[in-house]
Structures are given as structure tokens and as C-alpha cells.
Amino acid sequence: MTTYKGINGFAVQSVATDPSPTDEGQVWYNNASYAFKLAAATTAGAWASGGNMNTARKDLGGAGIQTAALAFGGDTGAVTTASESYNGSAWTSTPSLPSAKYVFGSCGTQTAALAMGGYNTTFLSTTEEYNGTSWTAGGSLATARYGSTGVGTESAALAAGGQSSTANVTATELYNGTSWTSGGSLATARRQAGGAGIQTAAAVFGGRDDPTDLSATEKYNGTSWTTSGSLNTTRAFLGGTGTQTAGIAFGGATGDATNIAATELYNGTSWTNSTSMTTARRRLAGASAGPSSLTAGFGGITTVVTAATEEWTGPGSPVTKTITTS
Amino acid sequence: MAYKYCVAENWGKGFITHDDSSKFQISGFPGNVWQIPADNQDANLWVNKVAGVWKTKEEAQAIVDAIVAQAQADWDALPDSEKNNPIPFGRQRPTAIVLE
Numbered sequence: 377m378t379t380y381k382g383i384n385g386f387a388v389q390s391v392a393t394d395p396s397p398t399d400e401g402q403v404w405y406n407n408a409s410y411a412f413k414l415a416a417a418t419t420a421g422a423w424a425s426g427g428n429m430n431t432a433r434k435d436l437g438g439a440g441i442q443t444a445a446l447a448f449g450g451d452t453g454a455v456t457t458a459s460e461s462y463n464g465s466a467w468t469s470t471p472s473l474p475s476a477k478y479v480f481g482s483c484g485t486q487t488a489a490l491a492m493g494g495y496n497t498t499f500l501s502t503t504e505e506y507n508g509t510s511w512t513a514g515g516s517l518a519t520a521r522y523g524s525t526g527v528g529t530e531s532a533a534l535a536a537g538g539q540s541s542t543a544n545v546t547a548t549e550l551y552n553g554t555s556w557t558s559g560g561s562l563a564t565a566r567r568q569a570g571g572a573g574i575q576t577a578a579a580v581f582g583g584r585d586d587p588t589d590l591s592a593t594e595k596y597n598g599t600s601w602t603t604s605g606s607l608n609t610t611r612a613f614l615g616g617t618g619t620q621t622a623g624i625a626f627g628g629a630t631g632d633a634t635n636i637a638a639t640e641l642y643n644g645t646s647w648t649n650s651t652s653m654t655t656a657r658r659r660l661a662g663a664s665a666g667p668s669s670l671t672a673g674f675g676g677i678t679t680v681v682t683a684a685t686e687e688w689t690g691p692g693s694p695v696t697k698t699i700t701t702s
Numbered sequence: 703m704a705y706k707y708c709v710a711e712n713w714g715k716g717f718i719t720h721d722d723s724s725k726f727q728i729s730g731f732p733g734n735v736w737q738i739p740a741d742n743q744d745a746n747l748w749v750n751k752v753a754g755v756w757k758t759k760e761e762a763q764a765i766v767d768a769i770v771a772q773a774q775a776d777w778d779a780l781p782d783s784e785k786n787n788p789i790p791f792g793r794q795r796p797t798a799i800v801l802e
Contacts, residue, residue: 425717655730695720
């Protein structure tokens with residue numbers, strides 16, 4: 377009789393918890409659920425539940441990747457300093473922001489994150505840097521604003537758009553780890569848009585130029601912005617991650633009231649509809665430093681603020697399936 | 703498409719897996735209400751996995767309505783200074799949700 381070991385040269389591993397990450401075609405036996413399992417390629421992207429945050433909140437900051445994310449600040453009903461980190465399964469409290477803020481731009485990794493601008497009774501220009509251990513003050517934005525879109529790394533970040541004390545703005549500022557300098561201006565002023573990419577190859581999509589929700593995408597080359605493609609679903613208050621040529625937009629709302637679950641994928645030119653989030657929500661955060669094929673969205677507001685996390689696995693990535701006889 | 707409804711608490715990791723959501727559409731609503739396709743064996747197995755409690759559409763709608771009504775009442779109780787804040791931070795009055 378042909379056996380798995382005979383074909384592959386090794387036996388099926390027996391494990392108590394499913395391995396992660398997996399390789400396509402990998403087979404194992406889960407001795408807790410008494411099931412053989414297979415890492416099979418997806419034909420379409422799919423969302424799955426992740427661990428729930430300890431603190432439900434909206435308008436928070438997000439950084440990192442699906443298996444090493446960071447959530448910080450936001451609005452729980454009151455503006456918060458709370459910060460917590462994610463390991464792909466569970467959230468753990470981490471050192472708090474030095475001062476509470478919400479609706480701010482964010483970027484970076486779990487151990488090198490940046491929070492830029494925001495709001496707490498007044499428009500903020502402050503920047504905070506996280507090194508995996510503590511938060512410290514960074515250089516201040518030239519334009520105090522909330523709702524900017526942040527992309528890049530702690531030492532090479534970009535803040536685009538937002539709302540100042542007087543209007544939605546087109547201003548872009550670039551951070552070098554110490555101070556901010558002016559970059560090219562967006563074609564369309566907007567706040568609370570989605571963002572992807574790095575400082576010299578960024579994309580900003582959707583958002584709101586009051587009172588209008590937007591669909592247009594703009595791409596940055598380190599110097600100037602050009603318009604390139606539009607979201608199929610117009611929205612603001614959305615999540616966005618990935619790169620300028622492989623971005624993902626998820627969640628959001630129109631009119632800051634009608635929540636959206638739709639997910640779209642960007643190829644650098646145009647957007648394609650994909651599998652929706654399981655729960656429509658707005659004002660959420662994303663793990664912004666990872667590839668679009670492995671993204672996490674967390675927090676936000678459905679009808680109430682939520683602690684729920686959803687994990688995206690893009691088309692073609694392995695997902696775990698239970699082997700059955702049917 | 704016809705749907706069925708259940709109530710189940712989202713415990714986090716593993717509640718909905720990629721395998722689940724690649725087989726059928728799961729949509730979440732306030733009050734831990736989950737909408738799944740009717741006549742779908744995989745969806746039925748998922749409800750069993752998460753110890754979901756089946757609800758009729760009317761029962762599910764009533765749960766959602768109660769959550770929305772409470773959120774609307776909370777919003778209505780805000781002082782006008784907050785309701786009329788020119789800086790819209792998500793203080794819009796929660797809207798009704800109608801299940802399909």
C-alpha cells in the first residue's frame with residue numbers, strides 16, 4: 377500500500393495546534409481536534425477572525441504585519457493612550473502613548489512605529505515614535521491636522537492630507553526620523569483616506585473632501601502625486617495596506633454612517649473587487665507594513681466600537697482546510 | 703439569495719477561519735448576529751462549531767434593532783454642542799440596519 381511517508385520520505389506530523397505559516401500542500405494531524413488538515417491554495421482571498429483586542433476602539437493607529445501588529449490610541453468613548461501588540465493569535469498590552477489622541481496617521485512596524493498628528497480637544501502636530509519598548513516625542517508636523525494618511529517607516533514616513541483647523545488639506549509632509557519637510561501636494565484635499573506603500577512610492581485612496589466621499593487614487597513618486605484609478609466603492613474611514621502596486625482597501629463608510637465591508641485589490645493602475653470583510657465597519661486600523669496578501673484589520677465602529685480583528689489572506693496564499701471523506 | 707441567522711459570540715482567533723469564509727459568505731451584525739446562506743451544509747457546520755443559536759429573521763432583526771436603538775438613544779442624549787460639532791468624528795446618529 378502506498379503511504380504518505382513512502383511518497384514524501386517523512387510522516388505526517390501530529391500537532392496540538394495548526395502550524396503557521398504553512399506551505400501549500402503541507403499536511404498535518406491536529407491531535408486536539410482529531411482532524412487531518414491541509415494547507416491548500418485559495419482561489420480567492422478570504423478573511424478570518426483574529427484575536428480580539430483588549431480595548432475596543434475606533435480611530436486608532438495601526439502598524440506592523442498580520443503576525444506582529446501594533447494598535448495604539450483611538451477612541452473608546454473617551455480618547456485613549458492604550459497600546460497593544462498582536463502576535464497573530466492574541467493581543468497583549470504594551471506601553472501607552474505619552475498622551476491620548478485619535479484620528480491620526482500611523483505607519484511602521486511593531487517595534488518601530490509612528491503616530492502623526494491627530495486630535496484631542498485641539499488639532500495636533502505632535503509625532504510619537506515607538507521602539508518596541510517605549511514611546512518618545514518626535515519632530516512636529518508643520519501643519520497640525522487630524523485624519524492624515526500615514527505610510528512608510530518610522531525613519532522614512534509620509535503624512536498626506538487630513539483636516540486642519542480650517543479645511544481639508546492637500547499638504548504632504550515627509551519624515552526622516554527626526555523632522556518633517558514638505559513634499560508634493562495631493563491633487564485632491566482629503567481626510568481619513570486609505571494608504572499603502574512607502575515614502576517614495578505611496579498610494580492614497582478614497583477618503584473625504586467634505587462633504588464628499590471619494591474614490592480616486594493618487595500615487596506618489598517621492599516628489600509629486602498623480603491620479604491613477606478609482607475604487608469601485610466610494611468610501612472614507614477605510615483601512616488600507618500593502619504597496620503602491622499591490623494595495624488593499626477594506627471597510628470604511630459613506631456619509632460616516634453607512635458601513636462598508638467591501639474589499640478591493642489594487643495593481644498600481646486599477647482596483648478589483650474581492651471578498652468582503654465578515655463585519656462591515658469604519659474608522660478601523662490596519663497592519664500597515666506588510667504585503668497586501670497578509671493583512672489584518674482591527675478595531676473600528678459597527679454600531680458600537682469593536683475589538684474584533686480580521687485577518688486577510690490574499691488570492692493564492694495557503695489556507696488551512698480540514699480533510700474529510702466527502 | 704436566502705439567508706439564515708444565528709447568534710454566537712466572536713471569541714476571536716478561530717471563530718471564522720479562512721476555510722470557513724472561502725466556502726460561504728458570513729456577515730456579522732450588531733448583537734453578535736451572523737448571517738449565513740440558507741441550505742448550505744458548510745454554513746450549518748460552522749454554526750454548530752461556534753455553538754450558534756439559531757434565530758428567525760424576525761428574531762435576528764429584533765436583536766439588531768435593540769442595539770441600534772440603544773446607540774441612537776445614547777447619541778440623542780449627547781448635548782447639542784457635541785451633536786453639532788463641526789468636526790465630524792463619527793458622532794453621526796447611528797442608522798438603522800435592515801437584514802436581507
